[in-house]
Amino acid sequence: MVERVESGIKGFDKLVNGGIPKNSLVIVKGGPGTGKTTFCLQFLVKGIENGEKCVMLTTEEGNGKLFRIAKNFGWELEKWKKEKKLAILSYDGENIRKILNELKRVVKSTKASRVVIDSLSTISVYATAYVNIGELSIKDVIDETTVFSSPIIGDEIRRRSMHRIMRELERLDATILMTSEDLDYDKISDFLCDGLIKLDMEAISSALQRTLRVVKMRGTNMDGSVRDMEITNKGIVVY
Numbered sequence: 001m002v003e004r005v006e007s008g009i010k011g012f013d014k015l016v017n018g019g020i021p022k023n024s025l026v027i028v029k030g031g032p033g034t035g036k037t038t039f040c041l042q043f044l045v046k047g048i049e050n051g052e053k054c055v056m057l058t059t060e061e062g063n064g065k066l067f068r069i070a071k072n073f074g075w076e077l078e079k080w081k082k083e084k085k086l087a088i089l090s091y092d093g094e095n096i097r098k099i100l101n102e103l104k105r106v107v108k109s110t111k112a113s114r115v116v117i118d119s120l121s122t123i124s125v126y127a128t129a130y131v132n133i134g135e136l137s138i139k140d141v142i143d144e145t146t147v148f149s150s151p152i153i154g155d156e157i158r159r160r161s162m163h164r165i166m167r168e169l170e171r172l173d174a175t176i177l178m179t180s181e182d183l184d185y186d187k188i189s190d191f192l193c194d195g196l197i198k199l200d201m202e203a204i205s206s207a208l209q210r211t212l213r214v215v216k217m218r219g220t221n222m223d224g225s226v227r228d229m230e231i232t233n234k235g236i237v238v239y
Contacts, residue, residue, distance in 0.1 A: 002219045005114070005175045008046025009039060011238035015214050015223040020195065022175055024218065025166065027120060027189060029180045030199030035210065035231050036179040037069065039199065040116040042235045043177050045075050047114035048085050054114045055174075057103050059091045059122035073235050087112070096126045100168060107172050117169075120178040120189060127161035159188050166192040194218045199229070212238055 004019030013019045020026060028036045044054045058066060063078075066088070070077040080086040087106050091099040107115060117123065166189060169176055180189065190196055196215040201208050212229045214222050228239040 006046055006050070008042045008049075009236050009238060011227075011229075012212070012236075015227065015238070016195075016217050017220045017222065020175060020177075021217070021219050023173060024194035025170055025176050025178070025192075026195035026197065026217075027178050027180050027193045028197045028199065029182055029190075031182065031201070034199035034201050035229070035236055036199060037118055038073070038231060039197070039236055040118060040177045040179055041070055041073075041075060041077075044086065044114055044116055045235075048080055052114055053085060053087075053110045053112040054116075055087045055089070055103065055107050055110065055112045056116045056118065057089045057091060057099070058118050063088060063090065073233065084110075091122070096123065096165075100165065104168070104172060107174055113174050115172065115174045115176045117176065117178040119180060121181040123165065124158070124162055124189070127165060128158050162188050163192065190215075195220075 002017075003022040004013075004017070005022050006019050007013050007016075028039050030036050040056075044056060047054045056066075067078045077086060077088070081088055087110055089099065089103060089106065103115075103117075106112070178189075178193075195217040198213045198215050199210070200213075201210045203209075210229045210231065211226050213226045214224050216222075216224075230237050230239070
């Protein structure tokens with residue numbers, strides 16, 4: 001039987017057979033303002049409430065802004081960080097290999113069971129720096145009979161880099177949620193991840209219509225229908 005993790009999102013777990021499979025790699029994808037960060041924060045909050053150690057790697061928001069966002073929902077991230085229930089790492093694009101190694105070290109040392117990466121899209125931008133280009137021969141990128149322009153070669157290196165990064169994250173003994181924009185240059189992550197949750201919103205008259213759909217969740221008899229969702233003052237609710 002697959003061991004499952006409570007998401008903390010009201011109404012969501014019933015869509016995935018009672019929870020997210022433990023130690024899976026799940027992408028929460030959507031455009032700006034769709035609730036990706038809120039979804040992932042709520043997932044961490046549930047872990048902290050359960051007495052679990054949690055880690056967040058943020059590339060999108062500074063700690064101060066992140067604390068303010070969380071406080072709108074009554075989530076005391078700053079307090080939990082001081083109490084060492086939550087570790088927060090920041091990545092500014094300087095050295096992707098260094099920050100991922102630090103993430104692995106912190107997860108291992110704290111025995112964290114829940115990890116959030118916000119966002120995978122930013123990681124993808126700098127992904128090519130994760131692979132030593134000297135390790136790739138031309139034959140690794142193109143065959144002997146096909147000629148590609150250099151942008152396509154660059155895309156292939158990025159794809160291989162993301163493959164390595166995702167495989168490294170899989171080795172962490174934790175359930176990992178990662179936010180992602182819908183970007184053309186990183187489609188491989190959707191195939192490599194264990195789960196994919198799509199958030200959308202549309203302006204209808206004077207109201208915002210928010211929706212959620214579980215696109216995939218390995219090892220799960222899931223409900224993949226489009227469901228209405230709402231961001232309340234206590235977090236996300238799925239209907």
